[in-house]
Amino acid sequence: MLSNPFETPERKAFRETIEAFVAAEIRPHAFEWDEQGGIPMELHTKVADLGVWGFGIDEAYGGLGFDDPFMRCDFAVAMGMCGAGGVPAALGGRSISIDPIYKLASQEIKDRCLKDIIEGRKQSSLGITEPGGGSDVARMTTTAKRDGNHWLINGSKTFITGGMQSDYYVIGARTGGEGLSGISLFFVDADAPGFSRTPLTKKMGWWASNQATLYFDDCRVPAENLMGQEDYGFLQIVHNFNYERLGLTAWALGMMRVCLEDSIAWAQQRETFGKPMIKHQVIRHKIADMSAKVDAVQSYIWTICAQIEAHHNGEADMPVAEICKAKFFATKALEFCASEAMQILGGAGYLRGNRVENVYREVKVIAIGGGSEEIMRDLAVRQMGL
Ligand SMILES: Cc1cc2nc3c(=O)[nH]c(=O)nc-3n(C[C@H](O)[C@H](O)[C@H](O)COP(=O)(O)OP(=O)(O)OC[C@H]3O[C@@H](n4cnc5c(N)ncnc54)[C@H](O)[C@@H]3O)c2cc1C
Known part of the structure; x- marks a missing residue:
C-alpha cells in the first residue's frame, strides 16, 4: 500500500478517528439505512462532532479554524468505504452549501444559521441544477427580480440533495441578462413564502439520501439574502x-x-x-x-x-x-x-x-x-x- 509522502501526525490522527467512527457507527448499519431510505437524525450531529464540516470555517461558527485538503479527502475516502453510498449522500448534502454561506451570506444569516449547519443540527442544500439542464450552468432560467426590500424568485431546481429535509438553501438565479454574467446566489429559508418541494423517487441508488425538486413561485426573500455581488454568482x-x-x-x-x-x-x-x-x-x-x-x-x-x-x-x-x-x-x-x-x-x-x-x-x-x-x-x- 502506498504511504502518503505528505503525512503529518495530525492527518494520521484525523484519518484514524474517522475510520474508527465509520467502522463502529456507520458500516454496521449502512445497508439497513439505505434500504429503509434514511439515516437517524442524530448521525448528523455525531458526524459533525468530528469536525468534518468545519474546514476553512472560523471557530466562531463551529468551524475548525483551519483548512486541510488531505483531511477533507480522507473523510470522503472513508465515507466511500462505509457500505452504502446513500449514507454519505444523506450526510453530505450540506457540504456543498457551507462555503458559499460562509463566504457570501450576510452577517445576520451567518450568525443565525451557520453554526447549526456545521454542528449538524440543521441541514442545507445547494440548488444549481434545473429541470432544463445541469451541465450548462450559464443557461439557468430561474429568475430573481428586485421588489422593494425583497427579491422575488421564480423557477425550479431539481436533483437537489437533502432538499426534502433542508432548512436552508443556496440557490442560483438569473438577475441579469443572458449567459454567465447575469447569475446571482440567494439564501432561501425553507419556510420562505412561495417555496415548495417534492421528492424524487424510484432512484437507481443513494436511497438513504433524499433528492428534491424545488419550486419558487414568486418566492419572496429579503434583499439581504442576495449572497455576494449581484450578477457575479x-x-x-x-x-x-x-x-x-x-x-x-x-x-x-x-x-x-x-x-x-x-x-x-x-x-x-x-x-x-x-x-x-x-x-x-x-x-x-x-x-x-x-x-x-x-x-x-x-x-x-x-x-x-x-x-x-x-x-x-x-x-x-x-x-x-x-x-x-x-x-x-x-x-x-x-x-x-x-x-x-x-x-x-x-x-x-x-x-x-x-x-x-x-x-x-x-x-x-x-x-x-x-x-x-x-x-x-x-x-x-x-x-x-x-
Ligand atoms: C443523485 C443526484 C444528486 C444530485 N445532487 C445535486 C445537488 O445537490 N445540487 C445540484 O445543483 N445538482 C445536483 N445534481 C445534479 C447534477 O449535478 C447533474 O445531474 C449534472 O450536473 C448533469 O446535469 P444533467 O443531469 O442536467 O445532465 P445534462 O446537462 O442534461 O447532460 C446530459 C448528459 O449529456 C452530457 N453532455 C452535456 N453537454 C455535453 C456536451 N457539450 N458535450 C458532450 N456531452 C455533454 C452530460 O455529460 C450528461 O452525461 C444531482 C444529480 C444526481 C443524479
Whole structure:
C-alpha cells in the first residue's frame, strides 16, 4: 500500500478517528439505512462532532479554524468505504452549501444559521441544477427580480440533495441578462413564502439520501439574502465546484478500495476448480489491475492536495484542470473496479447486502453528479488553453 509522502501526525490522527467512527457507527448499519431510505437524525450531529464540516470555517461558527485538503479527502475516502453510498449522500448534502454561506451570506444569516449547519443540527442544500439542464450552468432560467426590500424568485431546481429535509438553501438565479454574467446566489429559508418541494423517487441508488425538486413561485426573500455581488454568482458557483469535485474523486477512491478489499477477501476464501480463486492467474490479474488504479487515483489526489496546500492563495489558485482530470479519471477507474469486483464475486455479488453490489449501483451518480465526465474533460482541455 502506498504511504502518503505528505503525512503529518495530525492527518494520521484525523484519518484514524474517522475510520474508527465509520467502522463502529456507520458500516454496521449502512445497508439497513439505505434500504429503509434514511439515516437517524442524530448521525448528523455525531458526524459533525468530528469536525468534518468545519474546514476553512472560523471557530466562531463551529468551524475548525483551519483548512486541510488531505483531511477533507480522507473523510470522503472513508465515507466511500462505509457500505452504502446513500449514507454519505444523506450526510453530505450540506457540504456543498457551507462555503458559499460562509463566504457570501450576510452577517445576520451567518450568525443565525451557520453554526447549526456545521454542528449538524440543521441541514442545507445547494440548488444549481434545473429541470432544463445541469451541465450548462450559464443557461439557468430561474429568475430573481428586485421588489422593494425583497427579491422575488421564480423557477425550479431539481436533483437537489437533502432538499426534502433542508432548512436552508443556496440557490442560483438569473438577475441579469443572458449567459454567465447575469447569475446571482440567494439564501432561501425553507419556510420562505412561495417555496415548495417534492421528492424524487424510484432512484437507481443513494436511497438513504433524499433528492428534491424545488419550486419558487414568486418566492419572496429579503434583499439581504442576495449572497455576494449581484450578477457575479457564476464565478462563485464555479469556485465552489472545486472542493465538491475533489471530494467526489476521493469518494470514488473509497469505493474503489471497497472493490479491491472485498474482491481479495472473496477470492481468498472461494474455491473454484479445486483451488482458491486467488490462485487463478486471471483473478490475480484483475486484482493487480484494480490495485494499480487505486494507487494511481490515490497518488493523483495526494498531489492535488499538496498543490492546493503549497499554492492556495484563495480560489484563484485552485488547480482546476487537475481536479477535473482527476474526477473523470477516478470515475472511469471506479467503473472498471466495480465491474471487475462484481465478476470476482460472481452470483453472490448480484445479491443486495454486500458492498460491491452497492458500489456497482452507485458508479454513475459519482460519474455524473457535480460535473459529468464529459463536462470534466471539456473543462480540463479549456483550462489547458485549447
Ligand atoms: C443523485 C443526484 C444528486 C444530485 N445532487 C445535486 C445537488 O445537490 N445540487 C445540484 O445543483 N445538482 C445536483 N445534481 C445534479 C447534477 O449535478 C447533474 O445531474 C449534472 O450536473 C448533469 O446535469 P444533467 O443531469 O442536467 O445532465 P445534462 O446537462 O442534461 O447532460 C446530459 C448528459 O449529456 C452530457 N453532455 C452535456 N453537454 C455535453 C456536451 N457539450 N458535450 C458532450 N456531452 C455533454 C452530460 O455529460 C450528461 O452525461 C444531482 C444529480 C444526481 C443524479
